[in-house]
Amino acid sequence: MNGLFAGLAAGLRHVGKLTIDGIWRLGFATRFMFAVLLASGQSLTRIHLTIRELYFSGVLSLLIITVSGLFVGLVLGLQGYDILQRYGSADAVGVMVALSLLRELGPVIAALLFASRAGSAITAEIGLMKTTEQLKAMDMMAVNPIARVVAPRFWGGVLSMPLLAALFSAMGVFGGWLITVVVIGVDDGAFWSQMQAAVEFDYDVLNGIIKSMVFGTVVSLIAVFEGYDCEPTAEGVSRAITRTVVTSALAILALDFVLTSFMFRG
Amino acid sequence: MMSRTALDLWVGIFVAIGFAALVFLAMKVGSFSGINGSESYRVEAAFDNIGGLKVRAPVKSAGVLIGRVQGIRFDTDSYRAVVQLDIDKRFEFPADTSASILTSGLLGEQYVGLEAGADVEPLKEGDRLMITQSAVVLEKLIGQFLFDKAAEPAAQ
Amino acid sequence: MPLVSLRDVRFAYGERSVLRGIDLDVHRGQVVAIMGGSGCGKTTLLRLIGGQLKANSGAVEVAGHEVGKLGRAELYAMRRRMGMLFQFGALFTDMSVFDNVAFPLREHTDLPPTMIRDLVLMKLQAVGLRGAASLRPGELSGGMARRVALARAVALDPMLILYDEPFAGLDPISLGIIGQLIRRLNDALGASSVMVTHDVHESLEIVDYIYFVSDGRIVAQGTPDEIRASADPFVHQFVNAEADGPVPFHYPAQPIDSLLGGRSA
Ligand SMILES: Nc1ncnc2c1ncn2[C@@H]1O[C@H](COP(=O)(O)OP(=O)(O)OP(=O)(O)O)[C@@H](O)[C@H]1O
Ligand SMILES: [Mg+2]
Numbered sequence: 001m002n003g004l005f006a007g008l009a010a011g012l013r014h015v016g017k018l019t020i021d022g023i024w025r026l027g028f029a030t031r032f033m034f035a036v037l038l039a040s041g042q043s044l045t046r047i048h049l050t051i052r053e054l055y056f057s058g059v060l061s062l063l064i065i066t067v068s069g070l071f072v073g074l075v076l077g078l079q080g081y082d083i084l085q086r087y088g089s090a091d092a093v094g095v096m097v098a099l100s101l102l103r104e105l106g107p108v109i110a111a112l113l114f115a116s117r118a119g120s121a122i123t124a125e126i127g128l129m130k131t132t133e134q135l136k137a138m139d140m141m142a143v144n145p146i147a148r149v150v151a152p153r154f155w156g157g158v159l160s161m162p163l164l165a166a167l168f169s170a171m172g173v174f175g176g177w178l179i180t181v182v183v184i185g186v187d188d189g190a191f192w193s194q195m196q197a198a199v200e201f202d203y204d205v206l207n208g209i210i211k212s213m214v215f216g217t218v219v220s221l222i223a224v225f226e227g228y229d230c231e232p233t234a235e236g237v238s239r240a241i242t243r244t245v246v247t248s249a250l251a252i253l254a255l256d257f258v259l260t261s262f263m264f265r266g
Numbered sequence: 267m268m269s270r271t272a273l274d275l276w277v278g279i280f281v282a283i284g285f286a287a288l289v290f291l292a293m294k295v296g297s298f299s300g301i302n303g304s305e306s307y308r309v310e311a312a313f314d315n316i317g318g319l320k321v322r323a324p325v326k327s328a329g330v331l332i333g334r335v336q337g338i339r340f341d342t343d344s345y346r347a348v349v350q351l352d353i354d355k356r357f358e359f360p361a362d363t364s365a366s367i368l369t370s371g372l373l374g375e376q377y378v379g380l381e382a383g384a385d386v387e388p389l390k391e392g393d394r395l396m397i398t399q400s401a402v403v404l405e406k407l408i409g410q411f412l413f414d415k416a417a418e419p420a421a422q
Numbered sequence: 423m424p425l426v427s428l429r430d431v432r433f434a435y436g437e438r439s440v441l442r443g444i445d446l447d448v449h450r451g452q453v454v455a456i457m458g459g460s461g462c463g464k465t466t467l468l469r470l471i472g473g474q475l476k477a478n479s480g481a482v483e484v485a486g487h488e489v490g491k492l493g494r495a496e497l498y499a500m501r502r503r504m505g506m507l508f509q510f511g512a513l514f515t516d517m518s519v520f521d522n523v524a525f526p527l528r529e530h531t532d533l534p535p536t537m538i539r540d541l542v543l544m545k546l547q548a549v550g551l552r553g554a555a556s557l558r559p560g561e562l563s564g565g566m567a568r569r570v571a572l573a574r575a576v577a578l579d580p581m582l583i584l585y586d587e588p589f590a591g592l593d594p595i596s597l598g599i600i601g602q603l604i605r606r607l608n609d610a611l612g613a614s615s616v617m618v619t620h621d622v623h624e625s626l627e628i629v630d631y632i633y634f635v636s637d638g639r640i641v642a643q644g645t646p647d648e649i650r651a652s653a654d655p656f657v658h659q660f661v662n663a664e665a666d667g668p669v670p671f672h673y674p675a676q677p678i679d680s681l682l683g684g685r686s687a
Contacts, residue, residue, distance in 0.1 A: 048270065051277050059280045091375050102291065128515070137512035140472055142501040143529045163284025170287035189334060193322035194375050205291050 039147035043155045053156025057118035069168035073175020094195035097176030102208040106169030111215035115248035119223035123244040126227025127237035161216025219248045305355040307391045311365040312346045317401025319376045327380040360385040366399035431480035442638030453615040455625040458635035464618040505575030509586040511567040513559040520555040526577045545573040565596035585617040
């Protein structure tokens with residue numbers, strides 16, 4: 001009996017510690033975010049710092065985003081056609097492909113891919129710089145590492161994400177068109193005309209862009225924070241990378257629900 | 267490490283591709299059409315009600331695609347909808363051809379169906395189709411049906 | 423007035439007290455060595471001087487300013503006149519050797535690229551690595567990396583240079599080269615240097631003054647000649663590299679008997 005109580009108490013203590021640690025980290029992350037925003041001046045005045053990060057998070061993500069977008073579009077086209085043709089509405093497949101991509105799949109999948117491709121790279125880079133004392137050395141040279149290293153990576157991510165999400169959606173629509181119109185033989189005009197009639201720019205397209213902006217900000221922040229906060233050892237860096245991917249995925253999916261419920265027009 | 271200029275170039279390409287994708291999405295891909303490429307002639311048809319007909323919807327005859335809806339406007343004199351149809355030059359129709367707004371499938375999109383008449387004169391650019399049949403509006407149909415049902419016992 | 427002066431400086435990492443009242447002076451133009459066993463708090467001492475850590479009590483003064491009381495901007499202003507060589511070089515791995523040395527110049531000056539190029543090549547020439555300018559840090563040996571880091575640390579002609587174990591892991595020849603470089607750069611720049619090291623013999627050759635740290639305190643000090651002649655058992659152990667003496671071989675722990683006893687009980 002005593003042992004049971006002791007076990008229970010230990011369990012509760014563990015939960016309590018995790019909670020406190022979590023809150024502490026959240027507070028630290030918030031403070032860190034303000035520090036990054038305050039130190040962002042250089043990212044703009046010395047734009048090549050940010051351009052360099054745009055290359056690493058944007059250009060290097062182009063391939064995976066393009067290919068994934070295409071495949072998701074192909075699958076959406078096939079599945080959409082299969083379902084819609086049962087109701088004699090195969091022409092509406094363009095609408096289905098476009099709306100699912102613009103509203104959900106584009107921003108969400110692009111952000112998930114971005115977190116694992118670019119986010120993890122950012123964490124690894126900053127974590128490694130911390131581990132090898134490069135950040136401390138910079139600080140000793142009177143150069144603020146948050147302004148010089150962290151902020152440009154943050155902004156690079158924030159700026160790339162909406163463009164990558166748009167590219168993903170565009171490739172998806174193209175993939176859907178390829179499979180349904182070119183391969184299956186859905187009417188070309190009907191595909192586009194129905195799509196154009198159903199997709200509203202300032203609702204579907206714009207909300208998708210807003211989502212991808214929010215995701216880009218959150219994923220970039222998580223990535224730079226985990227890198228900056230990591231334990232300065234090899235295992236510390238690898239754990240930080242894992243945390244970046246996992247935390248980002250959870251944040252993206254949870255925020256997607258929150259944003260969708262705000263944007264949803266009953 | 268690549269040089270600054272190469273880096274700038276790549277980032278420029280990236281941003282251009284991203285914005286092209288945005289424009290593509292924003293414009294909802296305007297210029298894809300099976301008809302626009304070939305020559306066509308334009309005729310008009312006035313309807314009491316076009317239902318859910320949209321610009322760029324197909325124009326079919328006997329189920330075959332022969333053209334597209336080019337524009338839809340509201341005529342304030344007759345209070346009717348005037349639909350402009352672009353019809354492929356290869357297909358000639360008699361002048362007394364009739365147009366109706368039909369639906370593909372139960373819930374599918376609406377299109378304009380043409381039924382050839384018997385006139386020897388062909389349809390020409392700018393002509394107006396005289397015989398038209400409006401879209402079937404589901405609510406009206408149901409309302410009509412209920413009204414008839416209600417009226418039945420009284421008739422007996 | 424000394425350039426650097428520490429008065430009764432105490433510092434603890436949380437509960438673990440590392441420095442327990444350090445008094446130390448570095449005069450202008452001097453090269454001063456701080457020696458002591460591994461883990462006795464030498465790196466910590468350098469961090470206190472560089473303002474990366476704040477003393478729990480006591481005063482750390484550099485050029486008349488109390489480091490612990492400076493705001494961020496003032497601290498940065500002071501650090502521009504300081505160079506620090508990290509224990510493992512801490513070169514920026516995403517830049518070439520040239521860009522590493524150019525980094526402080528580009529960050530803190532508006533010099534035209536041609537001037538920066540000349541300055542960087544001059545610094546690299548001083549450490550004998552002008553030919554390695556286009557290499558990446560990954561392509562350097564440990565000793566070369568240390569020399570590049572040294573060139574970077576003196577890029578802005580600092581008034582104070584801090585060295586954290588500049589000799590660790592070097593062969594005797596590179597060790598001599600680095601030692602001579604430290605002395606020559608210090609004299610050429612008219613700077614002062616603080617050097618943390620284990621290497622007694624090399625230090626005795628090049629430094630002006632030596633402090634021995636043990637158990638969080640300064641236990642011995644003097645010029646190289648005084649040290650060589652010293653009868654202090656601590657100094658004796660260090661200079662003659664004896665395994666055990668006043669500097670304990672063991673990290674503080676429970677007596678091993680208690681461990682063994684605990685198991686038999
Ligand atoms: N960040 C830290 N947190 C807690 N304790 C630390 C930290 N850094 C160092 N210590 C402890 O403080 C003591 C002094 O560390 P320091 O790095 O100053 O030693 P050192 O004299 O430079 O050793 P070495 O010659 O091996 O480099 C060590 O016992 C170490 O365990
Ligand atoms: Mg050390």
